[in-house]
Amino acid sequence: MPYIDSQAISLLLSILSSGSTASRTAFVPPPPYLALAATLAVHPTTTTRSKPEEYRQASNSALQLLKLINKLVGPLGGGFGTAFVFDRYANLRNGGRYAADGDASKSGGISHMQMDPLNLDLAQGNSLWSHAEDFWQVVGWALNCSVLHPKRWTRWYLFLQFMCDILEDDWREREKQFKATPANSTKSNKSCSVLTESLIFNYISTTSSYTGRDRRILKAIFADGSQTSINEYREVFNNELKELLKDTDQMSGRKGDVNIDEGAYGDYLDGADYEEEEELDAIPKPSGGPDIAEPSRAKRQRRSTRKKAEANAIFSEPGDEAPISAKYDKLDHLGSLQSLTIRQRLLHLLSCVSNTIPEHFMSLDKLYSFYVEFIRHLPLPTFQLLVSPSVLTHFPPACQTTLCEMLLFNLLENAAPGSSEKYLSQNKLERCFLPFASNTNSMIDNAKVSILLESLIRLLAANGLLLARPTLTAAVEEGIGHRAEKAQNDLKRSHNKKLTEEFGWVWLIESGERMVYLVNKIIPKEPAREYIVLEP
Incomplete structure (x- = not known):
């Protein structure tokens, strides 16, 4: 070093x-x-x-x-x-690693004399x-650390926070330049070179991909510490998880006197890494003496067995044993709020790129279809944090509304009518979303539908686009009853499914109560219509 x-x-x-x-x-x-x-x-x-x-x-x-x-x-x-x-x-x-001086301005940098x-x-x-293979390996590994390795995540979080800052600042600065550039007189469009030379687009276009560029990017952002995610986004540095030993001299850490003739071995036989070379059952016991072999065997678990058990505990998929706390009440499925904030900032960046230069990346509809695919099956607490506009605030209202709408299109029953309206409105909310339940009888899915509807109500109300009126109240009450009734129709319930349904029922009821409170107490009422009475 x-x-x-x-x-x-x-x-x-x-x-x-x-x-x-x-x-x-x-x-x-x-x-x-x-x-x-x-x-x-x-x-x-x-x-x-x-x-x-x-x-x-x-x-x-x-x-x-x-x-x-x-x-x-x-x-x-x-x-x-x-x-x-x-x-x-x-x-x-x-x-070579760095561009020559003449190419520095092309990549957005300043000219330097020393580039070696x-x-x-x-x-x-x-x-x-x-x-690192590419930026997305760094993202995937760092977010895996947010779930599995808190010490490494502490440093990776600071780095990703800074990277999000420069990626966002770089894109905003280039977007201003793009908007200020007049359109080509011979063409109807502008040159997108200033945007395609951005740092975020460079990371998108240089993705090291074996299974598809776009999917690799999204899988990195939603890395969850599972075995599949660890296999795809491995540690960036060699022996990265190895910690500094406080005392490299192992002999200095031994305690107790050693006297082989008297059978005193200090603490040499107490370590977890001690492995017996002989079968304890083959050791003859003293006549009438205490049974000392079996307690020793029970106490000394072999290292390989212990490590295997630890690995299974870490990498077992939620739902294998199906306890409620492992699958549905897991608050840190994708890490802490810091981790979710980084994920949301990256999702918003991709949304900006897709909205501005879809011909170079992917259409906005396709991008949000990926979002739905990765968010749709998340545990309820994590799902609620990502779709709620009041917890994570790095998604603008328009993006948040689009995400909630597309999730609802994926979750709602077939009886829900479609709409030709491009943007969400109160009429569209009342007619196409609020009165309906999930397309399954699952309590969890119906709770997710309720959480999404609650988020849409909050988003419209925050922007002054929602007024409390009889049609809104009726749609809210009809939907609450319909979702509760449909969720109770699932009669095939194992013990574990009953637990998950009880958990989902709490979320479903509480979300419905919040919607009723918002409509009756918080959202301003629609002004009464004035009628002109014509005298005969």
């Missing part, structure tokens, strides 16, 4: 924090240094497995430096598009950009 000077990083931070914009730009490090800073922010040897305090300080300072550059000069001025390139396979194709890679292991073969 080369020496990392955190004082030099701190000095650069102080220089960037003061002075004019021109002087700040002059002190922006070249792309190789920015790439190194990103590696320092997440590499296990400088974070979770860092022994010298100097390395940990350098890791935090490096992340602070990247944030400050983005804040002061922005992603384009900072040259992040040139620096943050995943080159695990690019080196084999192009023969740094002569450091963390800047070359052991860097983040050389280890």
